[in-house]
Amino acid sequence: MAGLWFTTRRARLMLKCDNCNKPATVHLTEIRNGKKIEKHLCEQCAAQNEGLPVKSHTPINELLTNFVMAHSGLQKETTAGQACELCSMTWSEFRQGGLFGCANDYTVFEKDLTPLLQRAHEGATHHVGKVPTRRGGTGVPMKKTVDLSKLRKELQRAVEAEDYEKAAKVRDQIKIAEG
Amino acid sequence: MPMKLSDLTSHAGEWLRGSGPMSEVVISSRIRLARNVAGYPFLAKCSRGQRTTLEHKIRDTILGANISPQTLYVDLENAPDTDRQLLVERHLISKPHAAAEGARGVAIGENETISIMINEEDHLRIQVLRSGLQLEEAWDQINKLDDLLEAKLDYSFHPRFGYLTACPTNIGTGIRVSVMLHLPALKITGEIEKVFRAAKDMRLAVRGLYGEGTEATGDFYQISNQTTLGKSEEEFISDFKHLVIPKIIDYEHQARRILAKERTVGLDDKVYRALGVLRCARLISSEETLNLLSHLRLGVNLERIKEIELRTINELFLLTQPAHLQKLHGKKLDGDARKQARADYIRSRLNGQ
Numbered sequence: 106m107a108g109l110w111f112t113t114r115r116a117r118l119m120l121k122c123d124n125c126n127k128p129a130t131v132h133l134t135e136i137r138n139g140k141k142i143e144k145h146l147c148e149q150c151a152a153q154n155e156g157l158p159v160k161s162h163t164p165i166n167e168l169l170t171n172f173v174m175a176h177s178g179l180q181k182e183t184t185a186g187q188a189c190e191l192c193s194m195t196w197s198e199f200r201q202g203g204l205f206g207c208a209n210d211y212t213v214f215e216k217d218l219t220p221l222l223q224r225a226h227e228g229a230t231h232h233v234g235k236v237p238t239r240r241g242g243t244g245v246p247m248k249k250t251v252d253l254s255k256l257r258k259e260l261q262r263a264v265e266a267e268d269y270e271k272a273a274k275v276r277d278q279i280k281i282a283e284g
Numbered sequence: 285m286p287m288k289l290s291d292l293t294s295h296a297g298e299w300l301r302g303s304g305p306m307s308e309v310v311i312s313s314r315i316r317l318a319r320n321v322a323g324y325p326f327l328a329k330c331s332r333g334q335r336t337t338l339e340h341k342i343r344d345t346i347l348g349a350n351i352s353p354q355t356l357y358v359d360l361e362n363a364p365d366t367d368r369q370l371l372v373e374r375h376l377i378s379k380p381h382a383a384a385e386g387a388r389g390v391a392i393g394e395n396e397t398i399s400i401m402i403n404e405e406d407h408l409r410i411q412v413l414r415s416g417l418q419l420e421e422a423w424d425q426i427n428k429l430d431d432l433l434e435a436k437l438d439y440s441f442h443p444r445f446g447y448l449t450a451c452p453t454n455i456g457t458g459i460r461v462s463v464m465l466h467l468p469a470l471k472i473t474g475e476i477e478k479v480f481r482a483a484k485d486m487r488l489a490v491r492g493l494y495g496e497g498t499e500a501t502g503d504f505y506q507i508s509n510q511t512t513l514g515k516s517e518e519e520f521i522s523d524f525k526h527l528v529i530p531k532i533i534d535y536e537h538q539a540r541r542i543l544a545k546e547r548t549v550g551l552d553d554k555v556y557r558a559l560g561v562l563r564c565a566r567l568i569s570s571e572e573t574l575n576l577l578s579h580l581r582l583g584v585n586l587e588r589i590k591e592i593e594l595r596t597i598n599e600l601f602l603l604t605q606p607a608h609l610q611k612l613h614g615k616k617l618d619g620d621a622r623k624q625a626r627a628d629y630i631r632s633r634l635n636g637q
Contacts, residue, residue: 191325192325192326192329193329194329202328203451204326204328204405204450204451205326205328205450205451205452206325206326206328206329207324207325207326207329208320208322208326208440208442208448211442211445211448211452211455212442215444218452221452222452222455222513225452225453225510225511226453226456226511226512226513226514227487227511227514228514229456229511229513229514229515230444230513230514231444231445231513231514232442232443232444232445232446232447232455232456232457232513232514233456233514233515233516233519234446234456234457234515234516234517234518234519235427235430235447235457235516235517236441236446237434237439237441237447238431238434238435253443254443254446257444258514261514
């Protein structure tokens with residue numbers, strides 16, 4: 106119906122390039138004649154059609170965020186072509202269906218998932234909130250998890266506030282807490 | 285005494301009783317939590333056997349956990365279509381859950397304020413639905429319920445990502461907070477766009493009567509959060525309760541005041557036309573019914589009509605839906621037979637008072 110938009114969860118995760126069927130990684134918003142035009146392109150189409158050199162303008166705070174995050178042990182290196190050894194899910198299968206096959210996929214694809222999560226969750230990358238009293242097979246004692254999620258939130262806030270001195274301190278605390 | 289599905293048919297659930305805070309605008313408050321059981325794949329990668337094992341395991345846990353004095357369990361795989369449709373109309377299961385295949389079910393308790401879907405998109409979708417604006421009460425209730433189940437089930441949980449869900453848009457808290465609003469005055473005055481803008485600014489989704497992908501028939505709009513990570517459950521609820529909803533309720537109240545003061549005749553015309561058609565029609569579709577009941581409800585709220593109770597209208601919204609009508613009649617009704625049954629039922633309820 107007119108005037109009512111429906112954003113499906115899948116759509117937010119699975120944007121495809123406007124020109125071809127590859128996943129869109131470049132998102133442009135243009136104002137033309139007072140109208141907002143959104144474009145979602147893959148890197149190739151962005152380079153060809155818009156003459157956009159991709160990945161050259163990373164804002165300074167994003168660089169610093171990535172740097173702090175990378176050194177806090179929050180991101181693990183993974184290879185994109187990998188399949189989950191438990192459920193055989195691959196990254197491209199996930200991008201097609203929008204659903205994961207098992208809990209292990211979150212670990213296997215953690216690195217690729219992070220930018221998607223940030224888009225879907227307003228920049229958030231870590232859980233804050235309820236923690237089950239029994240550990241659901243993660244092997245992490247509850248108290249420690251609670252402290253960690255608090256610290257991570259603190260880290261996120263410090264980075265957002267561009268207080269990198271504090272961020273570095275919190276990062277060290279996280280390292281200690283993780284043992 | 286075990287409950288039966290037929291016990292539900294003839295009346296509306298607690299959430300439609302038409303009371304509760306702000307009930308003139310807020311129909312209901314809903315919170316749902318998505319949970320998965322550790323040690324099993326998510327449903328996309330479950331074998332038939334694993335799916336069945338999960339259904340048994342979770343069902344037994346729920347029934348053993350005393351979640352409610354009376355709990356009704358419906359095995360959806362083997363339930364007739366009308367029963368599944370009935371549960372959708374009562375907001376106790378989702379449309380995809382009704383239409384899916386394989387072992388799945390729903391447990392319903394506490395006068396239909398609780399429903400737990402098994403093997404929907406996640407192993408468990410726990411829901412609490414209450415009338416009016418009762419988000420904190422709903423959170424208390426669902427939090428306790430979640431604790432009861434968690435004492436018996438190992439939930440899939442990740443130190444960084446929180447509760448793990450099949451779709452990454454639900455991870456973290458796994459919470460969806462939504463309120464169903466009735467906004468007829470904003471629709472009539474053409475200001476409904478205000479609501480969409482307010483919602484969009486706060487990254488909230490606006491949906492129709494039956495959730496994702498449905499239209500806003502009868503001027504009902506469901507507003508819900510889209511993000512689940514990075515804030516605590518209480519923060520999500522508090523933002524909703526204090527920032528979003530009061531603003532929209534305020535817009536609707538303003539529009540109602542303008543209609544009642546400055547456009548009285550136009551308002552009465554709409555309200556009495558609605559009442560006239562509903563009291564006299566011999567064949568009526570579900571959509572027309574919803575739209576007319578919406579105007580009638582506005583008229584009752586603004587005291588333009590005094591002889592009809594809000595509760596009657598709320599019940600009619602539900603009991604005139606296809607599956608409910610067929611249950612009331614005890615047989616399958618198609619096309620004009622259904623329209624006739626609907627018109628007959630509405631006349632009996634509105635002329636009987």
